[in-house]
Amino acid sequence: MSLPFFVYGTLRPGEVNHGLFLRGRTCSEEPGRLADTVLYEGPGYPYAVEEPGGGVVRGELVTARPEAYPGLLAELDRLEEYVPGDPRSLYVRVERKVVREADGVGVRAWVYVAGVEVASRLRVAGRRVAGGEWRGRNR
Structure with missing residues (x-):
């Protein structure tokens, strides 16, 4: 299923990974918001934790060009260290x-949220990003 991606950290326009992974591979990028989620600071990138x-x-809905979609999906899974079924993701x-x-x-969109172990640690000792907006923060 070819869904758009919701990006809220380094994949957003103007951030480092946007140029490396998305530039020239999208049809559209538009502001969006994801409810029932808390944003936490990470080591140079944020984590969204479902709550x-x-x-x-806050982030962007990014729709990939159809011809770029399969490769982009695989590359983003690797970037986000997502392995289906692996609890250490x-x-x-x-x-x-x-x-x-x-x-x-x-x-409906794909969203990369913190894995189970990461989310548990963040809920206990993580630093929340006020307002759910990571872009423009002093990092």
Whole structure:
């Protein structure tokens, strides 16, 4: 299933991994928000942790060009250290509803959220990102 990606950290426009992975491979990039999620600081990148009623994470909905989609999906899984079924994965790719800022419409998208072990540690001792907006933070 070719879903758009919701990106909220280093893959956002203007951030380092956008140029390395997404530039020239997308049809559209538009502001969006993911509900029931808390954003935490990581070592140079953020983690989204699912938490019902927890807040909103802001980012972009990125739609890949059809011819780039299969390769991009595999590259992003490697970047995010996601291995399906492996509980040690740094991130887990999940399908979630993301709301487009422009019109308020909900769109199904792939989102990389913190893996189970990472999320557990962050809930106990992590530093939350106020307002769910990571871009522009002093890092």
